[in-house]
Amino acid sequence: MKRIGFIGLGVMGAPMAANLLKAGFKVTVHNRTRGKCAPLENAGARVADSPRDVAPGADAVVLMLPDTEDVNTVLFDQDHGIATTLEAGQVVVDMSTIDPASSVEFGRTLSAREVHWLDAPVSGGQKGAVDGTLSIMVGGSPDAFDRCRPLWEALGKNILHVGPSGHGLMLKLINQVAVAESLLATTEAARLIAHSGLQADKALAALRAGTARSGMLDLYPEKMLQGDFAPGFRIRLMHKDLRLAVNMARTLGLSLPGLQLLYTCFQEAEAAGFGEDGTQGLYRFMEKHYA
């Protein structure tokens, strides 16, 4: 595994591609907005004008795209899609967070042409992408997973082969459900503290010392109470992930009122103009709209 194609140079993709170059891979990049390619070109990447020009010669093609439809287009566009040039034995590693059922379908289509497909969504945010410390949850064949080991090592720290195709994405979405609901617990506790007149440092220390403890409670109450809503992970993106999770729950035939509530809250928060806040901005949205 020497030559990598990389499509999607957003907030996450750009530093990930840079880390691949640093690790010594030959990298060919493509991005819809060409301007985003320049820093990587300066760092030694080749730039391709079309997705279809990324695949030839690559051992693996990595996708890091916003949503399901973007992945579909990059793969299967009749004129420009990478499927027009992919060859048997190549691996496509989709690190985007997209609909698991669609991902399984994409993999099925590619496997008919003996192209391998892994869903490999990440968590750890922009900081994890820059530092090369992402958590990566991978679904797909164990063989393809093993072949990509050098890739995982250049990009992340906690690498987990979860199960067959789609399982990486399902786990990622379950993680987002747990994070979002836990964030609401922290948000409502912080609102109660602010309005009750309790001394915040004492109250938070007490909550953190007991069974109410959580990652969200560690990260966000001080930011909420002090009005620091800089991202981190944006409300707009959590909204998207929760939409995917709602869809997954529906596919599984599950009614999840907590998830449904959080999806509604993030939808409302984005509609109210808080989409570019970090997710802790749920606090100021709710202070305003759930007074």
Place this chain on the structure above:
Amino acid sequence: MKRIGFIGLGVMGAPMAANLLKAGFKVTVHNRTRGKCAPLENAGARVADSPRDVAPGADAVVLMLPDTEDVNTVLFDQDHGIATTLEAGQVVVDMSTIDPASSVEFGRTLSAREVHWLDAPVSGGQKGAVDGTLSIMVGGSPDAFDRCRPLWEALGKNILHVGPSGHGLMLKLINQVAVAESLLATTEAARLIAHSGLQADKALAALRAGTARSGMLDLYPEKMLQGDFAPGFRIRLMHKDLRLAVNMARTLGLSLPGLQLLYTCFQEAEAAGFGEDGTQGLYRFMEKHYA
């Protein structure tokens, strides 16, 4: 602080009174159902037939009762209430979880007679009560708090003077809000894991390694998935605490959709016959009623 009156020998109160005896206090106990007094009488406690007979000679009277109305009756019943015998300088320590605003009122009434009043609700469950490792959140005057130090040391480990009258209870209820919402996050994640076909041990390890981590996620998913719903802390009691929290939020003028949802879920779960389950029984209630 040598002589303690203790009223309310339930699941929590009985082991707490036993710990006071072990620590060398002279303890007079009362319980509405007299049978519950026998083990403590055998351990050296004096038994009083009426709340009013508990106060004379006591440095402090501890209450550990189910709800606000029980505390009101034990304090102010015209014939049997301890207020009929309380004298200036005595301290009443209410360790029950009750309505904070009512608690503040009770304290105001007692302070007119120079009786001190502390709200001192606990967390840590039956195990904490037995082991003497409860967390105790105290509201009221710092002087009265300090005078009760020997009492705190016999009953708990994390002792926090939170602020003025009512603040111990407010913090306790905020803790319950955070715990209940965090429990829902864990419940919905566990349901998604069960229905998605993911390998539970791998999925849970991944969730616990990241920002989804929480006290509830540490404690309950295996019990949920294996069908172990033994209490712990009962659904019936969480339902009661959430009712108090909903009332507090209303008093503070806050709309908290997460709390409202959890209150509804616990209400439904109790109505459906799951009241004596541990709170992780939320899982089997939702599997049945939110299929």
